[in-house]
Amino acid sequence: MRGNPEGHELIAPGSLAAVLELLSRAPGEWTPIAGGTELMVAHAAGQLRAQKLVSLWGIPDLRFIETSPKSIAIGASTTFCDLRAHAEVAAHLPLLAKAASWIGSIANQSRATLGGNLVNGSPAADSSPALLVYDAEIEMVSVRGRRRIPYAAFHTQYKRNAMATDELLYAIHLPLRFAHHRQYMRKVGTRRAMAISKVALAATALVTNGLVNEIRLAAASLAAFPTRLYQTEAALLGQTIAPDTIQAARNALLAEAQPIDDIRSTAEYRRHVAANLLEESLIELGSKETPR
Amino acid sequence: MSACWPTLHMTVNGEDRAVQAPPMKRLLDVLREDLRLTGTKEGCGEGECGSCSVRMNGELVNSCLVPVLQAEGACIQTVEGLAANGELHPLQQAFLQCGGAQCGICTPGMLMAAAQLLARNPHPSLAEIREGLAGNLCRCTGFTRIFESVIAAAAHNAEDSTNRSAEQEADAR
Numbered sequence: 018m019r020g021n022p023e024g025h026e027l028i029a030p031g032s033l034a035a036v037l038e039l040l041s042r043a044p045g046e047w048t049p050i051a052g053g054t055e056l057m058v059a060h061a062a063g064q065l066r067a068q069k070l071v072s073l074w075g076i077p078d079l080r081f082i083e084t085s086p087k088s089i090a091i092g093a094s095t096t097f098c099d100l101r102a103h104a105e106v107a108a109h110l111p112l113l114a115k116a117a118s119w120i121g122s123i124a125n126q127s128r129a130t131l132g133g134n135l136v137n138g139s140p141a142a143d144s145s146p147a148l149l150v151y152d153a154e155i156e157m158v159s160v161r162g163r164r165r166i167p168y169a170a171f172h173t174q175y176k177r178n179a180m181a182t183d184e185l186l187y188a189i190h191l192p193l194r195f196a197h198h199r200q201y202m203r204k205v206g207t208r209r210a211m212a213i214s215k216v217a218l219a220a221t222a223l224v225t226n227g228l229v230n231e232i233r234l235a236a237a238s239l240a241a242f243p244t245r246l247y248q249t250e251a252a253l254l255g256q257t258i259a260p261d262t263i264q265a266a267r268n269a270l271l272a273e274a275q276p277i278d279d280i281r282s283t284a285e286y287r288r289h290v291a292a293n294l295l296e297e298s299l300i301e302l303g304s305k306e307t308p309r
Numbered sequence: 310m311s312a313c314w315p316t317l318h319m320t321v322n323g324e325d326r327a328v329q330a331p332p333m334k335r336l337l338d339v340l341r342e343d344l345r346l347t348g349t350k351e352g353c354g355e356g357e358c359g360s361c362s363v364r365m366n367g368e369l370v371n372s373c374l375v376p377v378l379q380a381e382g383a384c385i386q387t388v389e390g391l392a393a394n395g396e397l398h399p400l401q402q403a404f405l406q407c408g409g410a411q412c413g414i415c416t417p418g419m420l421m422a423a424a425q426l427l428a429r430n431p432h433p434s435l436a437e438i439r440e441g442l443a444g445n446l447c448r449c450t451g452f453t454r455i456f457e458s459v460i461a462a463a464a465h466n467a468e469d470s471t472n473r474s475a476e477q478e479a480d481a482r
Contacts, residue, residue, distance in 0.1 A: 020333075027332035027378050050376070057374040058355040060333065070333070074379045098368065122444020123425065125356055127368035128375070210443030211357055 020060040029072040033079060033158070036071055037185060041160040044182035047071045051079075051094050052128030054121070055137045079132070079187070082106065088193055090156075093132025093186040097144075098123070100131065109193050112147035112202045112219055119143040122210050132186040135168075138176040138242060139213075141281075145243030146219035147202060149235030151191050155179075158187040165190070172242035195221050198231070201298040205290050207281075214238055215282035218294040222302045227257045234298075238282075239274040239291055248273040249295065258303030266299060267292045317381045321346070322390030332378035336370075337361045339377045340387060348388040348417050352446070359445030362418035362425075363387050369425040371444075388417035391424065399469075400424060400462040409458030411449035418445045423459045432463055 027050070030036050039047055048067035050056050051074055059065040073079055079094035084105045091100070097117040100106050107114045120126050120134070120143050134144045135155070145168075153168040157180055168189070171178050180186065202219040206212030216238045223231040232253050234246040252269035256262040276287035314329045321344060328343045340346045340363070352360030354373050361372040364386040391398035400423050403409065410416040419442060426433055426441030433441065438459045447455060 022331040022333040022335070022338075022376075025331075025333040027376055029332075029378055029381070053374050053376060053379070054356055054371075057335070057376065060376075061335070061354045061373060070376075072376070072379055121356065122359065123422065123441060124359060124362055124369045124371045124444045128370055210440070 020063045020065055022060075025060070025065065025068060025070060027070045027072060029075070031076065033076055033185075036073065036076070037158065037160050037183075039071055040183045040185065049073050049136075049185060051130040051133045052096060054125050054129040055133060073130075073185075080130075086193075089191045091131055091189045091191070093136075093188060094130045095132075097126035097129050097131070101126065109196065110147070110151060110191055112150065112200055112221075113144065113191070115202055116144045116147045119204055119214075131189055135171065135189070136178065136180075136186055138172055138178055140175070140240060140242050141214045141217070141238045142243055143204065143214065143217070143237070146217050146235040146237050148189065148191070149243060149245050150200075150202075150219045150221040150233040151195055152233070154190040155186065156188040156190060157181075157184045159184040163187065169245050172244075175241035198223055199302040201301050203294055203297070204237075205294070213281055216276070216287045216291050216294070218291060218298060220298045220302060224258065224302055227259070227303055229253045229256055229258065232302075234295070236274070236291060238287060239276050241275070246270060246273055253299070258299050263296050263299050266295055270295050315378075317377060319380050319382065320384045322386055328377070330377050333376045335373050336363070336365075336375035336377050336380050336385070337372035339380075340372060340385075346387050346389050350414050350417055352414065352418075357444075357446070358415070359418040359422060359442075360415055362421040362445065364421055364425055367428070369422055386421070386424075388420055391420060398424070399465045400427070400458070403458040403462035403465065404455070407458040407461050408454045409450065411447075415445055415447040415449075419447065419455055423462065426459070427463060427466065431466055433459070435460070 047069050050070045050072055073094050079092045081092040082103050083090045097120045100117040120129050131144055134142050148168050154165050155168050155171050156165045173179055198221040200221050204214045204217040206214045214237050219235050221233045232250050234250050237243050249266055249269040252266045270292055271288055274288055274291055276284040278284050314331055316327050316329050318327050328339055330339050340349050349363055350360040352358035356371040356374045362369055363372045365383050400420050422442050422445050438456050
């Protein structure tokens with residue numbers, strides 16, 4: 018069934034303050050729409066449930082990349098093209114720049130926003146594993162004020178998040194303390210472009226003389242939402258990367274992962290590939306010593 | 310009913326245009342139905358195939374995923390805007406010469422994606438061409454001739470700019 022444009026209201030108040038006022042007056046009634054790469058697909062299929070939409074496109078207060086010595090703040094409506102074109106993102110947050118290049122194609126990257134990717138909350142979200150291993154924080158805003166939470170606490174259930182109905186995702190904050198960490202990220206999909214991941218894994222680690230002093234692992238499509246792999250991390254922390262620790266980490270990941278069968282892959286395949294990605298990441302992280 | 314819809318203004322292929330349309334109407338449908346610019350094609354209607362690619366404010370977009378309200382005030386370029394003064398754009402010329410078009414459904418989108426690529430990167434490598442056109446699906450040509458067309462257009466542009474600078478040098482003398 019085709020969507021009927023006359024069946025949906027769409028307004029563009031044009032400023033952040035006006036959008037927040039609207040969300041506050043009628044909590045839950047208005048659905049924010051940024052680049053539309055998710056909601057317009059549902060609309061085309063006649064499956065867009067939201068009757069009232071409020072446009073965030075073109076609101077400058079939400080589209081920015083601000084760098085400071087200790088962190089980078091990225092406005093929620095920053096597009097993946099913006100991220101790919103930003104020299105400091107490329108230099109300091111290479112996994113995020115890489116994730117931006119994974120999103121659909123150029124025509125999607127020019128419209129899809131980082132905030133949209135997170136609010137949409139797909140378990141397969143391309144930007145999520147990178148944000149998780151960089152300890153990202155999420156800043157939300159409403160007429161009541163602003164608040165920040167760790168990104169790791171943002172997703173609460175499948176397609177559910179910690180935002181209240183009158184809140185808007187404002188910015189993603191990334192600390193710049195991972196410069197000396199070894200970094201790894203790989204996505205496995207059907208093809209290189211325009212493919213939603215079957216499974217993806219990201220890692221940042223401090224490894225000295227083969228010893229894992231610090232490690233963060235995060236995956237897409239291994240659970241109902243993108244998640245850190247805390248138990249797998251625990252199996253590695255303080256250990257030396259060697260065949261038996263790699264095996265122990267594989268076992269921890271297989272115990273921790275909760276993938277499902279769906280149109281893109283099977284739980285069995287996802288488990289197997291995720292464990293292989295983990296092994297590959299550990300061999301890479303271990304072979305390249307952390308620079309001092 | 311149409312009287313209730315807002316009037317939206319945009320610049321399409323260099324001309325100021327005004328349309329009255331529901332804000333959630335797809336830019337694709339406004340271009341084809343309201344502005345009668347049917348060069349832009351609909352393939353999948355879900356942002357996967359690139360047939361409906363147009364340039365909006367200097368960015369490549371899938372017009373099937375743009376609610377027209379978000380194109381208010383924008384500069385849009387469609388495939389109809391490539392040729393100037395009755396002369397084909399170098400990309401169009403190259404697609405003709407290299408056999409870059411077969412059934413033609415993907416061609417307008419391929420041309421716009423290629424135009425976007427060359428605007429940002431006048432001398433792309435094959436890998437860059439493949440990435441720039443990765444969101445545009447062709448079911449006829451197998452892509453090789455399309456990539457060759459873009460390479461030919463880039464070479465033509467390079468030759469052109471060399472000629473231009475040679476002329477400028479000659480003028481300077």
